[in-house]
Amino acid sequence: MKKLLIYFLFIFLGAYGCQKTEKPQERTNLMEKETPEIEIATFAGGCFWCLEADFEKLPGVIKVISGYTGGSKPNPTYEEVSTGKTGHLEAVQIYYDPKKITYEELLKFFWKSIDPTDADGQFVDRGPQYRTAIFYHNEQQRKLAEKSKEELIASGKFSQPIVTEIKKLTQFYPAEEYHQDYFKKEPLRYKLYRQGSGRDRFCQIIWKDEREDKANKKVFRKPDDAVLRQKLTRLQYEVTQKNGTEPPFQNEYWNNKREGIYVDIVSGEPLFSSLDKFDSGTGWPSFTKPLVPENIVEKKDYSYSMERIEVRSRHADSHLGHVFPDGPPPTGLRYCINSAALRFIPKEDLEKEGYGEYKKLFNQQEGKKI
Numbered sequence: 001m002k003k004l005l006i007y008f009l010f011i012f013l014g015a016y017g018c019q020k021t022e023k024p025q026e027r028t029n030l031m032e033k034e035t036p037e038i039e040i041a042t043f044a045g046g047c048f049w050c051l052e053a054d055f056e057k058l059p060g061v062i063k064v065i066s067g068y069t070g071g072s073k074p075n076p077t078y079e080e081v082s083t084g085k086t087g088h089l090e091a092v093q094i095y096y097d098p099k100k101i102t103y104e105e106l107l108k109f110f111w112k113s114i115d116p117t118d119a120d121g122q123f124v125d126r127g128p129q130y131r132t133a134i135f136y137h138n139e140q141q142r143k144l145a146e147k148s149k150e151e152l153i154a155s156g157k158f159s160q161p162i163v164t165e166i167k168k169l170t171q172f173y174p175a176e177e178y179h180q181d182y183f184k185k186e187p188l189r190y191k192l193y194r195q196g197s198g199r200d201r202f203c204q205i206i207w208k209d210e211r212e213d214k215a216n217k218k219v220f221r222k223p224d225d226a227v228l229r230q231k232l233t234r235l236q237y238e239v240t241q242k243n244g245t246e247p248p249f250q251n252e253y254w255n256n257k258r259e260g261i262y263v264d265i266v267s268g269e270p271l272f273s274s275l276d277k278f279d280s281g282t283g284w285p286s287f288t289k290p291l292v293p294e295n296i297v298e299k300k301d302y303s304y305s306m307e308r309i310e311v312r313s314r315h316a317d318s319h320l321g322h323v324f325p326d327g328p329p330p331t332g333l334r335y336c337i338n339s340a341a342l343r344f345i346p347k348e349d350l351e352k353e354g355y356g357e358y359k360k361l362f363n364q365q366e367g368k369k370i
Contacts, residue, residue, distance in 0.1 A: 038062060039098050041106050042069065042135040042169050044091035045114040046122025049190060050199060051092045053183035054113050056331070057293040059273075059361060060100025063330075065093045066175040066182075069135055070167065078176055084127040091135065093172055100360065103141060107148040110134070112207050113199075116152065117160035124197045135169035142166065157206065184332035187325035191309070220267045220315040228266065236265055239340040240318035243303075243310075248283025251339035255279075260346040261291055261358055262337075267316035269295045272337065274347075275361060280327070280334055285342065287335040288327050291358070298323060311335060 045051045048066035055064045068076050071087030081088045094106060114132050115122060121130035134149075136142040145166045153162050174180075183190040194200065222228075229237055238244035248254070253262070262272040262285070273291040280286035290296045294314065301310035301322065311320045320341045327334035345353050347362040 037097065037099075038095050039103070040137060041094045041096065041103060041141070042091055042137065042172060043094070043106075043110050044070065044089040044131065044133040044135070045110065046090065046130045046132065046199070047125050047193075047197070048090040048092050048175065048179065049182045050194060050197070051113065052181070053190070053194075054293070055092065055094050055106070055109070056181075057289050058096075058101060058106075058109065059291065060097045062095040062097060064095070066179045067091055067093060067173050068175060069169065069172045070133060074171075075173055078179065081129050082127075084129050086129075088173075089129055089131055089133055090175075091133070091172070103144055104148065107134070107145060111148065111152055112203060114164070115202055116162045116164040117158050119163040123199045123202065132164040134164065134166045135172075136166065137169055142168070181332075184325075187332065220269065222266070222316055232265065233340070236340045239338045240266060240316070240320075243319040244338075244340075245321075246284075246338050246340050251284065253285045253339040253342060253344055254283050256285070256344060258344070258346055259362055260344055261350070261355060262342040262344055263355070264295075264313040264316045264318055264320075265341055265343050266318050267313060268343070269313055269315045270355065270358065271295055271313060271320070271342065272335065273358070273361065278328060280336065282336060284321065285337045285339055286327070287337065288329075288331045288333060290335065296320075311337065313341075 043051060052064045052066050055061055067090075068081050068086075068088040069091045070089045071081075073080065073086045073088065076086050076088050080086050081090065096106065116132055119131065121127050122132065134145045136145055149162060149164065149166060152158075178185070223231065225241070228241060232240065235244075235246060239246055256274075256277075259274045261270055261274070263270050270292045271290060272285075272287045276287045276289050276291070278286055278288060297312045297314050297317075299310045299312065301308045308322045309324075311323050312318060313320060318341050319338075321335065321337040324334045324336060325332060345355060347359065350356055350359045350362075
């Protein structure tokens with residue numbers, strides 16, 4: 001009985017987290033105009049906290065705004081939308097650089113972040129305000145959205161009908177200020193809600209067969225232990241395979257200031273970029289976000305009588321380090337990573353090492369400095 005009560009308390013806190021209003025209504029005009037350098041995409045996929053957190057991690061995404069759209073009531077409040085009677089859906093507007101990430105890539109990421117077969121909500125959040133939809137801004141987006149939906153149906157990935165609607169955007173209303181960047185403002189409560197929602201478990205099960213190595217475009221198969229012992233140094237093996245920790249200030253990359261990317265020492269899967277690296281003062285390489293979020297797995301770690309979030313690589317299952325909610329903007333996160341789990345590839349070597357797709361990130365950065 002005690003375990004049952006604890007279970008229901010966890011679910012209650014998780015579900016309640018996305019539906020509870022605790023602060024007075026605030027509304028800030030967070031939106032910018034679309035320009036040739038900045039384009040906008042609008043998606044509804046259940047709780048906007050989750051979509052905002054997921055899309056903000058993507059390279060090329062400038063910012064994400066949580067809000068409401070799809071209904072007829074002007075300037076709706078959260079309380080009004082949460083009744084499910086306004087016709088509005090919780091949604092996000094994504095401001096992105098089309099030179100770094102395309103609308104097609106955003107669509108693919110969107111499909112992998114939702115349950116497109118659920119007509120009554122998303123995961124733990126139930127009601128019409130949590131339905132999924134793609135709101136197109138122009139005819140080109142409409143065509144690409146319909147094509148991507150047709151491809152998803154043809155793939156046979158889902159046995160149930162795809163019910164996600166494709167609709168023309170009419171008006172988007174930013175949500176109250178306390179909903180914006182909620183995963184940064186309330187990281188612990190957000191993680192509790194996210195874990196209890198079932199979203200990540202569902203998506204991992206559905207898309208588990210598409211864990212493709214971004215570097216060489218083929219499925220990575222982890223070598224056996226004997227091969228790993230030969231390939232890795234003693235410290236690299238201890239860190240990646242035995243969850244070890246290297247000494248602070250006495251590791252290869254803690255003070256590395258060169259431009260480039262960091263890949264998994266075992267699989268070569270891209271993990272972090274120097275563009276997101278900062279000096280945390282801890283003596284280990286620290287990053288505000290992953291370079292490729294799909295290559296990062298986060299797990300609860302209860303070792304040493306503490307509760308932490310462990311960070312592992314998806315394909316090699318290497319122990320990398322931990323993530324903490326005390327980092328700088330824009331994410332407020334600190335990915336504290338062991339140098340021994342990484343291999344650094346300078347930007348001038350990206351092409352010959354097979355990571356040419358990431359070179360444009362540094363070219364774009366240089367353009368901003370001119």
